[in-house]
Amino acid sequence: MNAYLAFKALHLIAVISWMAGLLYLPRIFVYHAETKENVGQSETFKLMEKRLYFYIMNPAMILSWIFGILLIHSQGIISLDFLWMRIKLGLVIILTAYHFYLLAVLKDFQANNNTKSSKFFRIINEVPTILLIIIIFVVIFKPL
Numbered sequence: 001m002n003a004y005l006a007f008k009a010l011h012l013i014a015v016i017s018w019m020a021g022l023l024y025l026p027r028i029f030v031y032h033a034e035t036k037e038n039v040g041q042s043e044t045f046k047l048m049e050k051r052l053y054f055y056i057m058n059p060a061m062i063l064s065w066i067f068g069i070l071l072i073h074s075q076g077i078i079s080l081d082f083l084w085m086r087i088k089l090g091l092v093i094i095l096t097a098y099h100f101y102l103l104a105v106l107k108d109f110q111a112n113n114n115t116k117s118s119k120f121f122r123i124i125n126e127v128p129t130i131l132l133i134i135i136i137f138v139v140i141f142k143p144l
Contacts, residue, residue, distance in 0.1 A: 004074045011067035018064050019132055021057035022095070025049060025102050026125035032109055033118040042112075049106050061099055068092070084142040091135050098127055 032045035072079050079085055108114045 004071065007067050007070045007074060011064060011071055014060050014063035014067055018057060018060035018099075019128060021052055021060060022099065022102070022128040023125065025052055025057065025106075026121045028052070029105060029109065029114075029116075029121040030118045030125070033114060033116065033121060046110055049109060053103060053106055057099065057102075061096065064092075065096075082142070083144055084138050087138050087143070088135055091131050091138070095128060095131050095135075098131075 028045055028049055032042065032049070035041045035045065072085075080089075105114070105116070
């Protein structure tokens with residue numbers, strides 16, 4: 001089996017899993033922000049958020065990075081000379097920063113310290129979608 005294609009397949013699987021979490025967690029935050037009065041429901045959301053972040057999103061992000069680095073390594077470090085690759089990496093770094101921002105929000109919810117509205121979470125839920133669209137176009141069209 002071609003190692004490059006195996007790494008590519010595993011990278012795509014990990015990215016899809018990571019994106020699913022990045023899109024779903026803020027949606028859970030929307031509903032959690034709307035349940036200030038219902039302690040039982042709030043506790044359920046806390047558990048869902050924690051499990052999603054630590055059992056799905058973190059491993060998927062780590063595997064996305066590992067297989068992405070293996071893809072670059074298998075093609076040679078020269079692949080970093082391409083503009084499209086530098087743009088993609090920059091956007092993935094922003095996506096990773098967003099991932100860790102969601103951790104900070106999760107910790108606020110866990111400590112019952114959330115001050116943001118459900119509308120805020122509806123808006124930031126669009127960040128990974130926009131980044132994903134740009135990343136896909138950059139990778140497919142490979143601008144000079």
